[in-house]
Amino acid sequence: MSDEIKVEDLLILGAGPAGLAAALYAARADLNPLVMTGTELGGQAALTDRIENYPGFPEGVGGAELSELFQKNAERFGARLEYDTATEVDLTKRPYTIKTYSNEFLAKSLIIAVGASPNKLKIPGEDQFRGKGISYCATCDGWFFKEKKVAVVGGGDSALEEGLFLTRYASSVTIIHRRDELRAGAILQKRAMKNEKISFIWDTVVTEVKGDQGVERLVLENVKDGKKSELEVDGFFIFIGHRPNTLLFKGQLEMDEKGYLVTDERMRTKLPGVFAAGEVNDPHYRQVITSAGMGAAAAIEATRLLESEEED
Ligand SMILES: Cc1cc2nc3c(=O)[nH]c(=O)nc-3n(C[C@H](O)[C@H](O)[C@H](O)COP(=O)(O)OP(=O)(O)OC[C@H]3O[C@@H](n4cnc5c(N)ncnc54)[C@H](O)[C@@H]3O)c2cc1C
Numbered sequence: 001m002s003d004e005i006k007v008e009d010l011l012i013l014g015a016g017p018a019g020l021a022a023a024l025y026a027a028r029a030d031l032n033p034l035v036m037t038g039t040e041l042g043g044q045a046a047l048t049d050r051i052e053n054y055p056g057f058p059e060g061v062g063g064a065e066l067s068e069l070f071q072k073n074a075e076r077f078g079a080r081l082e083y084d085t086a087t088e089v090d091l092t093k094r095p096y097t098i099k100t101y102s103n104e105f106l107a108k109s110l111i112i113a114v115g116a117s118p119n120k121l122k123i124p125g126e127d128q129f130r131g132k133g134i135s136y137c138a139t140c141d142g143w144f145f146k147e148k149k150v151a152v153v154g155g156g157d158s159a160l161e162e163g164l165f166l167t168r169y170a171s172s173v174t175i176i177h178r179r180d181e182l183r184a185g186a187i188l189q190k191r192a193m194k195n196e197k198i199s200f201i202w203d204t205v206v207t208e209v210k211g212d213q214g215v216e217r218l219v220l221e222n223v224k225d226g227k228k229s230e231l232e233v234d235g236f237f238i239f240i241g242h243r244p245n246t247l248l249f250k251g252q253l254e255m256d257e258k259g260y261l262v263t264d265e266r267m268r269t270k271l272p273g274v275f276a277a278g279e280v281n282d283p284h285y286r287q288v289i290t291s292a293g294m295g296a297a298a299a300i301e302a303t304r305l306l307e308s309e310e311e312d
Contacts, residue, residue: 007095007106008034010302013086014113016043017288018278018295020070020079022111025299027077031306033299034107035074036100038085042067043115044242044279045288049139049165054288063139066288086114091252091271109273109306111298112249112261116242116279116286121153125209126238133215134236138162141235147171148234151218153206155179159239160188166237167197174231176201178223201231209236244280258283267298275301 010026012019015037026033045051048063057066075081082100090097095106118136120126126134135141138152142165150170152163155177166173175192180202182189192198201220208219210230218231246259253269253276254262261281263269269276275298278291 005104005106007108008032009107009306010034010109010111010299011036011096011098011105011107012111012113013098014038014043014115014278014280015041015071015081016113016115016278016291017045017067017070018115018280018291018298019043019111019113020067020074021292021295022113022277022299022302023074023079023295024070024077025296026111026302027074027079029299029303030078031299031303032078032080034080034082034105036082036084036086036098036105038114041081041083042071043291047137047139048161051288070292086248089248089252091249091274094273096274108309109302110275111267111295111302112253112269112274112276112280113278113291113295113298114245114248114280115291116244118238119241119243121206121238121240123206123208125211125215129209129211129215129236132213133211133234134209134238136238138165138237141237142166142169145170145235149232150174150235150237151176151206151231151233152237152239153177154239154241155182155184156239156241157184157188158241160184160192162237162239163198164188164191164195167195170197170235173198174201174233175199176204176206176218176220176231178205179203206236242279242286244283246280256283266301267294268301273302273305 010031010033012035023035046064046067052060084100088099098105146169151174210217261276267275277294277298
């Protein structure tokens with residue numbers, strides 16, 4: 001029964017850069033935070049091969065390695081990790097209730113750092129071939145495509161980073177983009193253009209994925225002249241942006257039109273003791289460093305709030 005459950009001072013939902021940085025700061029402030037990891041310990045950062053823009057690592061650092069360092073750093077000061085996923089929250093009264101698959105938690109304060117998930121193309125064949133040739137993570141699945149032909153859809157940093165990573169394994173990487181220019185940063189564009197394994201198909205969308213047991217062909221449509229064609233591939237990687245994982249909070253917390261949580265500049269939602277940090281409330285920057293910074297800020301705010309409530 002809920003009145004027998006220990007009330008946590010601070011529960012952190014999410015163990016990506018934002019959640020783990022929040023855990024570090026909260027643990028050092030003696031809040032004894034409990035971090036619920038969800039299914040992706042380390043978050044999106046752990047999925048990428050190399051991170052070259054997190055300060056302090058002049059040679060770059062593996063995404064999984066950096067995530068592990070974040071975790072160790074937080075645990076060293078007493079942060080506790082709970083390997084579970086929040087399935088339901090009740091924010092109508094404090095302490096707030098968080099239900100998971102196997103448990104129920106009560107918390108005086110909450111830092112929501114559940115991040116974002118990849119967008120889907122929502123085309124025929126996408127769900128059918130997920131894990132059978134379709135992937136949203138080159139670092140996780142690139143290895144399966146040794147000497148195979150793969151296609152990547154997208155034109156941003158992720159699409160190029162992951163496309164470049166795939167050239168380690170694949171015999172060829174075709175990047176399909178719906179416009180005639182890329183959104184990705186200049187350095188990445190240069191690297192991709194120079195790579196002999198990479199080619200581009202411009203002004204084109206993928207309308208269907210075809211195959212039998214796995215991906216065999218992509219149906220393409222040129223957005224300028226409407227011409228259809230097919231591209232034979234063994235693998236198809238989709239990098240067309242992300243959406244915040246905020247369904248859980250619908251109707252309980254304010255969101256913008258894209259589903260990002262709305263906070264003030266101090267990471268506070270409108271509910272007392274409920275903070276948000278990282279990609280869940282950041283449609284603008286979406287980086288490890290900015291997410292971690294927001295996590296730290298949220299933890300400082302939670303500490304100040306709990307301390308002031310204790311004094312009262
Ligand atoms: C392929 C790729 C490459 C990237 N490369 C770079 C790079 O080079 N440099 C850079 O700075 N950034 C990079 N990024 C972006 C960076 O990884 C993200 O900005 C950062 O991870 C966001 O951190 P976050 O903590 O806000 O969320 P996330 O990393 O998305 O973490 C979310 C956390 O919440 C948990 N969670 C979700 N739902 C629940 C739930 N219901 N209950 C409990 N927990 C839950 C997840 O398991 C996860 O632990 C890359 C991202 C991708 C996808």
